[in-house]
Amino acid sequence: MNYISEVLGVGHDQGVGFNPRMNGQRQMIRTISPNRASFGRCSACTVRSFSICGALDQSDLVEFERIARHVHLAPNEALFTAGQLAQSVHNVAAGVARLYKLLPDGRRQVVGFALPGDFLGMAPSDRYSFSADAVDSVTLCRFSREAFTHFIAQRPHFLIRINEFAARELMLAQEQMLLLGRRTAEEKVASFLVGWRKRLAHIGDERQTIALPMSRQDIADYLGLTIETVSRTLTRFEREKMLIIVAGGVRLLDPGRAAAMAAA
Template sequence: MSDHRNGLRRSSINLSDAIIPGLCAGCEARHIGLCDALADEDLHFLASVAKSHTVPKGRMFVAEGDKARHFFNINRGTAKLFKDLPDGRRQITGFVGAGDFVGLAAADHYAFTAEAINEVRLCRFDRTELRSVFTTFPALERRLLDVASHELILAQEQMLLLGRKSAIERLASFLLGWSDRAEICPNGAQALALPMTRADLGDYLGLTFETVSRALSALKRQNIVEVGKDHGVRILDRDRLSAFATSRS
């Protein structure tokens, strides 16, 4: 480490008795997002260029066509990303939750809209201000490059899902992917909170509302999933669900 960086670290520790800044304390994305590239004593620098916001349910925080001055790190809640089509329809391109970035790959203007499905807490970063932090902590820039690469992989997987898979295969793939984000329950089953509506899920999967419901009912009849209240789904047989997702059913 350079003397300059070590000096910055000492300054951050002297500024507060607490190692972790108040902005970061209790954040659900502390160890799964951008911040995970930093040690606790260095979070002060990232927090200094972050603006914390709470976005109410149904409110947009990115608008398609707006100048891309910021990107966002989701700390809590779920948002949907969509594009407006020329004929007035909307195409949902993804769902994001704690630890996910929004707007990272944007060029001069945002190519999508982001809307909170439920209450969303996020950190907003100014692109220009964040460059100064990259100079001190190159690990952050490497983390962002990793995220950008992962976004390309997800886009390729989504093209495969829409172009080649059946309705039940699409739903199975989504449930498996969403479960990877969730905590594993002690009993081995995965309880998934699906805050998006069935219509939104169908839009994302290229299916109608009715087709999503039929596919979910088919998985339920085979005791592969259990459907609870408030759109919740519990995976009962991950191996069989994976077989559907990979066309080995």
């Protein structure tokens, strides 16, 4: 069993730190954000190419920008909560959001982490079916559901793009079901690292050290494990020279071994 330990409000900056385990050899890990996206101007947005907006041309973009509102969230601030009226849809511009569902007794399942470029809020009803909040400092574009629905209805190419995103999302969800239902703890942690690294690379973050802005509890709740098992497994990986644990992340020494564990 595990419980919600969300503290709303401003947290401590987990994005910067140095490695305690390397005796003074500092390892800086920065917040996840492809360079520093300039906001207010969609045409200059650095995440546009890997977001749904990539399907919009200049004139669409001007229209789109008119219905967008930029929102900034401090670490652990809520984006929306399951059960609330789904009045907005969102596009993550910078930072990482945690998407999760809770059981009445507090057990939590993190159903995903949203990265820059990810689209949130396609609810099949008029209410959110999961909750979302900021892991680190998050910037997003928010659209009223109504304006958004109206906007897309005239633009089939945009609808097709959103469909592609939904299909990718669904595929990831199915991968995750396989992981949750049939993989061992070791395979889960290895798969998570490999998958997360791939997602970071996809948005242009190719540093050799994998940034892990989320807590161990978040990772545990994502993998259907306890925090102790995640910690032990990472420590074992380190002992076995597969990786080195650094502040705010992990440095993969043997990506091949990790990938092999993740595959089978």
